[in-house]
Amino acid sequence: MTTVVALGGNALIGPGERGTAAEQLANLRETAKALAPVLLGGERIVLTHGNGPQVGNELIRQERASKEAPQLPLWLAVAQTQAEIGALIEAAFAPPVACVLTHVRVDPEDAAFERPTKPIGPFYTEERARELERDRGWAVVQDAGRGWRRVVPSPAPLGIVELESIRALVERGTTVVACGGGGIPVADEAGALRGIDAVIDKDRASALLATQLPAERLLILTAVPAVLRGFGTPEQEELRELTVDEAEELLAELAEGSMRPKVQAAAAFVRATGGEAVITSAEALGEALEGRAGTRIHT
Amino acid sequence: MTTVVALGGNALIGPGERGTAAEQLANLRETAKALAPVLLGGERIVLTHGNGPQVGNELIRQERASKEAPQLPLWLAVAQTQAEIGALIEAAFAPPVACVLTHVRVDPEDAAFERPTKPIGPFYTEERARELERDRGWAVVQDAGRGWRRVVPSPAPLGIVELESIRALVERGTTVVACGGGGIPVADEAGALRGIDAVIDKDRASALLATQLPAERLLILTAVPAVLRGFGTPEQEELRELTVDEAEELLAELAEGSMRPKVQAAAAFVRATGGEAVITSAEALGEALEGRAGTRIHT
Numbered sequence: 001m002t003t004v005v006a007l008g009g010n011a012l013i014g015p016g017e018r019g020t021a022a023e024q025l026a027n028l029r030e031t032a033k034a035l036a037p038v039l040l041g042g043e044r045i046v047l048t049h050g051n052g053p054q055v056g057n058e059l060i061r062q063e064r065a066s067k068e069a070p071q072l073p074l075w076l077a078v079a080q081t082q083a084e085i086g087a088l089i090e091a092a093f094a095p096p097v098a099c100v101l102t103h104v105r106v107d108p109e110d111a112a113f114e115r116p117t118k119p120i121g122p123f124y125t126e127e128r129a130r131e132l133e134r135d136r137g138w139a140v141v142q143d144a145g146r147g148w149r150r151v152v153p154s155p156a157p158l159g160i161v162e163l164e165s166i167r168a169l170v171e172r173g174t175t176v177v178a179c180g181g182g183g184i185p186v187a188d189e190a191g192a193l194r195g196i197d198a199v200i201d202k203d204r205a206s207a208l209l210a211t212q213l214p215a216e217r218l219l220i221l222t223a224v225p226a227v228l229r230g231f232g233t234p235e236q237e238e239l240r241e242l243t244v245d246e247a248e249e250l251l252a253e254l255a256e257g258s259m260r261p262k263v264q265a266a267a268a269f270v271r272a273t274g275g276e277a278v279i280t281s282a283e284a285l286g287e288a289l290e291g292r293a294g295t296r297i298h299t
Numbered sequence: 300m301t302t303v304v305a306l307g308g309n310a311l312i313g314p315g316e317r318g319t320a321a322e323q324l325a326n327l328r329e330t331a332k333a334l335a336p337v338l339l340g341g342e343r344i345v346l347t348h349g350n351g352p353q354v355g356n357e358l359i360r361q362e363r364a365s366k367e368a369p370q371l372p373l374w375l376a377v378a379q380t381q382a383e384i385g386a387l388i389e390a391a392f393a394p395p396v397a398c399v400l401t402h403v404r405v406d407p408e409d410a411a412f413e414r415p416t417k418p419i420g421p422f423y424t425e426e427r428a429r430e431l432e433r434d435r436g437w438a439v440v441q442d443a444g445r446g447w448r449r450v451v452p453s454p455a456p457l458g459i460v461e462l463e464s465i466r467a468l469v470e471r472g473t474t475v476v477a478c479g480g481g482g483i484p485v486a487d488e489a490g491a492l493r494g495i496d497a498v499i500d501k502d503r504a505s506a507l508l509a510t511q512l513p514a515e516r517l518l519i520l521t522a523v524p525a526v527l528r529g530f531g532t533p534e535q536e537e538l539r540e541l542t543v544d545e546a547e548e549l550l551a552e553l554a555e556g557s558m559r560p561k562v563q564a565a566a567a568f569v570r571a572t573g574g575e576a577v578i579t580s581a582e583a584l585g586e587a588l589e590g591r592a593g594t595r596i597h598t
Contacts, residue, residue, distance in 0.1 A: 101400065193390045
């Protein structure tokens with residue numbers, strides 16, 4: 001059985017942490033321990049991960065050193081974080097592990113490009129933000145009270161460029177790290193890849209990878225043990241099991257940008273493959289695999 | 300036939316260039332054109348590359364933003380450059396190409412750790428250099444007239460951690476990008492990898508990879524068309540062909556840190572495998588493959 005495990009941001013950087021190498025390594029070692037029941041069961045594993053704070057840090061570095069070292073475009077900063085986090089994962093998980101730099105195709109005509117929504121990188125003064133808007137063609141927005149920020153599009157992932165390579169390594173029993181940060185967004189152009197400055201939702205990219213491999217299971221690790229219905233109300237309850245129809249009906253009542261994209265990605269994978277998806281925390285994973293915690297989505 | 304192609308620094312950044320993404324991409328496209336006779340001949344190819352200016356730029360970024368974004372250790376900066384350059388190569392070469400993040404084992408007892416020699420990263424004032432020496436345990440040296448700089452060890456590469464994965468992808472006909480910047484130096488520690496702040500010579504690492512795969516040919520691309528004997532004298536001549544014995548005898552008269560490590564790496568590969576090594580420039584490659592240019596080293 002092949003399982004795609006999408007690591008949550010807290011697998012890398014905990015609350016109040018800055019994201020030093022030592023912090024990320026310690027967190028990943030905990031995650032590796034939590035994943036032991038899956039890793040040691042002889043299953044084939046692909047690990048995916050987010051890169052929000054890491055790419056934010058890298059963009060700050062690029063900006064602050066811009067007079068001395070050339071600023072790289074966002075798609076290359078995404079690439080850099082795949083290697084940063086991939087190397088940390090290889091230092092925390094038992095071998096054999098291999099990290100494959102992953103590009104993900106997007107449609108340059110995706111409506112997302114007309115309406116960039118995803119804030120990224122450092123905060124700027126309005127003056128500097130306007131300058132970047134003019135000089136680099138960035139879209140910028142005011143972020144309540146904290147200053148101005150670049151916003152980038154978040155297009156839909158359409159295909160995993162290195163799919164065949166990832167599949168070949170997984171089939172050999174190698175734990176593969178792939179699709180970090182949702183993948184490096186690219187479009188095909190004249191027989192080659194053209195990097196695109198955008199960010200792809202990592203849960204969507206993980207679901208696409210799991211669908212295309214195909215994997216039998218998609219495991220989405222996050223900070224909470226299960227999907228909740230009626231969050232914050234007296235009727236709040238953990239959902240233990242959902243059919244894909246129930247999951248899709250639930251979407252409207254979930255928090256946008258938080259649990260909704262995870263349930264949406266999980267449902268898309270189950271719908272496309274007939275496999276199962278589990279959403280839970282690293283801490284609850286052992287119980288979730290036995291059906292006593294987490295949220296399981298199936299056909 | 301499998302060929303390991305070690306790209307020279309000028310395949311990425313030309314004279315007077317800063318290393319912007321656009322510059323590197325344009326240079327790589329030229330290199331891809333020059334390599335077409337090899338790439339289109341149905342051969343299996345592994346591309347390796349240096350990362351000197353790129354890792355220097357990344358260390359400047361880390362330093363300048365250190366108050367806002369955590370500084371990553373050198374081994375992670377090396378990882379970041381593998382992804383930066385790997386993504387650029389994937390954008391310049393015809394698919395299928397896959398970049399495998401590559402770790403290279405070194406011996407923590409290597410004598411190189413007692414005598415760091417490789418200058419890296421930004422220049423500092425003496426005061427700041429002394430501070431870094433004290434606070435981070437760095438070795439620093441004065442670089443004639445330009446200020447102070449960190450120096451790091453350059454240990455011998457002993458093994459390619461992701462060798463099996465690289466081999467599996469090459470055997471499927473994928474052009475693999477590996478061992479960038481000589482690889483991420485690591486040691487085994489308690490069943491996991493421990494990152495080590497050092498840099499590995501990229502030609503040595505390329506020769507080790509070519510030996511371990513094994514490849515039949517090692518192609519070292521550099522700025523000059525061939526190895527020269529009597530450089531700068533009236534008797535200066537291009538060496539067209541050398542036995543491995545002749546190559547080893549020649550080492551003493553070659554420039555240290557320039558052509559010597561290339562000939563040494565080439566000879567080590569030929570000695571270990573009985574394969575052939577070619578040292579030439581991208582421009583002369585076509586003629587070199589026909590024996591009319593470049594330097595060929597064989598048993």
